[in-house]
Amino acid sequence: MGQPVVHFEVIGKDPVSLRGFFNELFGWECDTSGTVAEAVSEPSNYGFIERLTTSDGSGIPGGIGGGEGYEHHVVFYVGVADVEIALQKAEGLGGQRQMGPATAPNGLVVGHFTDPEGNLIGLASVT
Numbered sequence: 001m002g003q004p005v006v007h008f009e010v011i012g013k014d015p016v017s018l019r020g021f022f023n024e025l026f027g028w029e030c031d032t033s034g035t036v037a038e039a040v041s042e043p044s045n046y047g048f049i050e051r052l053t054t055s056d057g058s059g060i061p062g063g064i065g066g067g068e069g070y071e072h073h074v075v076f077y078v079g080v081a082d083v084e085i086a087l088q089k090a091e092g093l094g095g096q097r098q099m100g101p102a103t104a105p106n107g108l109v110v111g112h113f114t115d116p117e118g119n120l121i122g123l124a125s126v127t
Helices: 015-026 083-092
Strands: 005-012 047-049 062-066 073-080 096-103 109-114 120-125
Touching (some): 005 015
Parallel strands (some): 073 120
């Protein structure tokens, strides 16, 4: 079985407005009391979205953050046992490391790479 998608993010220069936009559009409510790795977002300006589930119980948690110094993008995170090893494997297959590994205050380790077509993909440690 392959590795699952475990998280998604929307990052932009004005995370407060982005959170308001997605709240109005989809009803997504964000909890900004947690923090993330500074490489991902301004730590105090990131809103976690609880796993929104469908009638069959499926769904993926996410977050909306960023800040003035962050480039806008949308990314999904694949759960891996070791972010550094997965980044090295991606590089060996023609991908390019963009960030990480970086450790969030809660101990979560994340990384980003681009695939051979330039798409941004995230990795998150799962244990």
